[in-house]
Amino acid sequence: MPEVYHLIVNPAAGHGKAPEFVQNHVVPLLHHLGIAFELHETKGVRDAGRIGAEILTTTSFPVKVVIAGGDGTAHEMIEGVLKAERDKKDQALGRWELVILPLGTANALFSSLFPQPPEPPSEPSSLVSYLSDTGPDVLYQLSSLLASLKSTTPARRLPITLTSLESPISPPTEPIQSHIVLSTALHAAILSDSEALRSSYPGLERFKIAADQNLGVFFKADVRLIPPHSGKIKQYDPSVGNWVDPFTFGEDTLSGPFAYFLSTTTTPRLEPSFVISPLLATLPPNPSDPPTMDIIVLRPLRDPAVRSALASRGDEAASETWKSRIRQVMGWAYKGGGHVDLTYPAHRGETEVKGGGEVVVETFRCGGFEWVPTDAEHEPSHIVCADGSLHTIERNGKATVQVMDPGHDNSDDGFWVWA
Numbered sequence: 001m002p003e004v005y006h007l008i009v010n011p012a013a014g015h016g017k018a019p020e021f022v023q024n025h026v027v028p029l030l031h032h033l034g035i036a037f038e039l040h041e042t043k044g045v046r047d048a049g050r051i052g053a054e055i056l057t058t059t060s061f062p063v064k065v066v067i068a069g070g071d072g073t074a075h076e077m078i079e080g081v082l083k084a085e086r087d088k089k090d091q092a093l094g095r096w097e098l099v100i101l102p103l104g105t106a107n108a109l110f111s112s113l114f115p116q117p118p119e120p121p122s123e124p125s126s127l128v129s130y131l132s133d134t135g136p137d138v139l140y141q142l143s144s145l146l147a148s149l150k151s152t153t154p155a156r157r158l159p160i161t162l163t164s165l166e167s168p169i170s171p172p173t174e175p176i177q178s179h180i181v182l183s184t185a186l187h188a189a190i191l192s193d194s195e196a197l198r199s200s201y202p203g204l205e206r207f208k209i210a211a212d213q214n215l216g217v218f219f220k221a222d223v224r225l226i227p228p229h230s231g232k233i234k235q236y237d238p239s240v241g242n243w244v245d246p247f248t249f250g251e252d253t254l255s256g257p258f259a260y261f262l263s264t265t266t267t268p269r270l271e272p273s274f275v276i277s278p279l280l281a282t283l284p285p286n287p288s289d290p291p292t293m294d295i296i297v298l299r300p301l302r303d304p305a306v307r308s309a310l311a312s313r314g315d316e317a318a319s320e321t322w323k324s325r326i327r328q329v330m331g332w333a334y335k336g337g338g339h340v341d342l343t344y345p346a347h348r349g350e351t352e353v354k355g356g357g358e359v360v361v362e363t364f365r366c367g368g369f370e371w372v373p374t375d376a377e378h379e380p381s382h383i384v385c386a387d388g389s390l391h392t393i394e395r396n397g398k399a400t401v402q403v404m405d406p407g408h409d410n411s412d413d414g415f416w417v418w419a
């Protein structure tokens with residue numbers, strides 16, 4: 001069967017430029033190369049999932065799917081495919097080769113796969129001469145498509161994280177899937193508050209405003225880390241610059257409160273300049289090992305200045321002290337991800353880079369975690385964010401989050417990307 005590219009175009013993503021970009025740059029390129037394609041335009045929320053499910057049941061595999069939208073479009077497509085696969089008992093998942101066009105707002109997946117424009121190819125080809133008049137910005141946006149046109153197999157699996165929400169009174173939810181980020185605490189609270197700001201601040205500014213509202217919040221939960229399918233939980237130790245056995249907690253439980261708690265499997269950066277999980281790039285997991293997630297954790301009571309403010313002046317002072325600390329720590333995420341190397345001063349004052357004190361950020365590599373809210377009245381501690389979609393843990397419930405095991409039969413089924 002001749003190869004067919006499926007183009008999923010979200011006209012509402014980013015600044016609404018996806019249809020124009022596809023018509024001006026993608027369609028002519030595929031025509032030029034004589035590659036057949038099918039255009040699918042999303043009509044509303046979750047429609048990318050309907051389209052994904054339709055492709056699942058009508059195509060042969062492997063299949064190439066171009067995501068002309070943002071992270072949410074890819075998320076909805078994968079969600080729809082996995083749900084259709086679950087619902088149809090005899091349906092195999094198949095191998096999905098995803099081309100990502102950065103036509104959304106944050107474009108976290110694209111900027112992680114292509115942090116810089118790739119080197120232009122030097123060998124003459126029909127593709128190179130066709131693209132000779134294309135500007136550098138458009139060429140960069142086409143990076144993933146060009147990689148798919150040049151190399152036949154994407155080397156990289158896109159690990160999928162599954163989250164189930166449980167409570168004593170309701171049956172467990174269907175697994176919630178994510179491929180970029182699964183977070184609770186500050187990140188989830190910012191996403192939650194920023195939704196209300198979307199219409200007045202369509203750009204990234206709304207995240208900054210929502211952050212200011214939540215920086216001093218202590219999120220009440222306990223966490224149990226889950227080891228990978230084979231292997232052990234690891235923690236990053238800045239003093240040796242590598243992964244070691246966990247050293248900031250006993251047993252496998254991290255006690256709250258938490259300020260920040262975010263897991264990622266693939267994307268060191270959530271925006272081009274916000275490198276929240278740098279070790280995915282600098283000390284990456286071995287692709288032949290079972291999949292893992294990196295978790296970035298900030299627990300405010302590990303800060304000596306916060307403990308001292310709490311003891312002498314109470315909750316509000318502790319929250320204010322933490323606010324300025326976390327602002328400064330997060331600033332390092334915008335400086336290439338240096339926050340993972342910060343250590344606390346012995347008593348008070350500024351954090352140090354690889355100093356002698358306790359680590360500020362606890363960074364773990366593991367197979368998953370359980371997040372168990374410990375204060376039923378504190379709603380923000382119950383919010384879970386899966387690739388930007390928000391979910392709420394019921395009272396006395398918990399979230400169990402685990403990276404999907406692709407199986408031990410070396411199956412190629414799943415989602416693959418170029419990088």
Ligand SMILES: Nc1ncnc2c1ncn2[C@@H]1O[C@H](COP(=O)(O)OP(=O)(O)OP(=O)(O)O)[C@@H](O)[C@H]1O
Nearest residue numbers: 012013014042043045070071072073104105106107
């Ligand atoms: N025709 C449509 N009209 C309105 N909304 C749509 C339509 N098609 C899809 N959507 C919705 O658009 C939303 C935004 O898409 P997406 O997340 O890809 O872009 P973004 O938010 O701008 O980018 P990013 O996720 O990279 O920050 C999705 O949640 C999706 O449900």
